[in-house]
Amino acid sequence: MTQKFIVDPEFWDIFPDVQIAFLTAHGVDNHSYGDLKKSRLAEANEKAEDWVPYSPISKNPIIAAWREAFSKFKTKKGARCAVEALLKRASKGNGVGAINPVVDLYNTVSLTYAFPLAAEDMDKIVGDVHLGVAKGGEPFFPIGEAGEEPEEALPGEVIYRDDQGVISRCWAWRDSARVESTEDTQNILFYMENIQPERKEDHEKAVQMLKDSFKQYLHVDLEDHLITQDHPEVTF
Template identity: 45%
Template sequence: MTNELTVDSAFWSLFPEARIGAVTVHGLNNAIVADQEQHYQDLLTEAGKAAHQFLGAETFRENPVVAEWRTAYSQFKKKKGARSSIEALLKRIDQGKQLSPINPLVDIYNSVSLTYGVPCGGENLATIEGTMHLGIAKGGEAFKPLGEDEDDPALPGEVIYYDQVGAVCRCFNWRDGERTMLTETTTDAILVVEAINADQKARQTEAVATLQARIKDAFGVDSDVAWFEAK
């Protein structure tokens, strides 16, 4: 069991059937290497093709993965337009768009997310203050969104990942923060894979195994996994 993540009891009260898989990895070299960019582009392209198994409904929101997460998001306070990270990725595929490489670790978890239809995210452990928690926001937790100039604190009742400083990621994996983002210089990371029902858990189990295998293949290092479920 990793001590890098704690899931608060308030979260289980809201989502008693959920399960969180947390993969921790140390000693990475996440630098972008020019001659590997095509490899990661190919990985994302193949994942995009695999993701079509989760599409097909005439109306995008009626695809089961999208509908399940929209229902989950209706159970807590959130910003208007907040959607699960897997919905955001599937939306791009549904619109005929292709993902481009960002950095190796992000590319790997995005490829896994699309292939298995589950939300994945990652944080730089070196920038986490204390233990990272998944829980319910009191409101006002400091948060500077990735790519934004101004702070945008968490809302009361919002599902967030947080540490001693503030929010790390808002609305499950909807919006990542600049403070803890994965970069080329990241050497130690925690990656989370989320599921909220039995069907998602089955895919989540495969997703975590694939995530660990791709990390081993890309970086030559082993990773640890911990599973969190309601007691």
């Protein structure tokens, strides 16, 4: 079945200059580390400290840019871009630990280049994936919380969604447990947002690092696409 990744017009009305790397991987074996050394993740945690030299963390340009972006739409109280949490942990010497090969690889990229990077189980996606503005009430089951009742997106909140509900709340804050990539996931979609046009080259390098890492360690070729206001959708 053909599916699409679509960024809705309402999103571009708020963020016309954003670029999103959308990537897909098929036939992933997420059980074995092979030649992947967990020391790569430790090195990335150290590298991440370079992105947040100032205290408080809000004084750092990347964090300030994301906080400004989050101020432009309705968010759950306290929600921050996921990359802020990663960089904050690294800056305090409490770096991200190993989880599984796929997560470790994309966390390594995210820490190295300071971009948020999400991975979802493609086989659990229902219909098309949209990045847009919530009407309000769209259901969301957050990773790491076992409640039987879903949260609901707020009217005006920027969300990723499919036909069944929210995939990621508050844009790049927290992913859904329903589509979480696990050790048994074989087919994965990734998205990595760049909100700062001046960081275009870093964004390209981060995409290439992810592709190279999957090829080297998991022997999988990633297909990548750049989503912009002029090219707002892709079939996967």
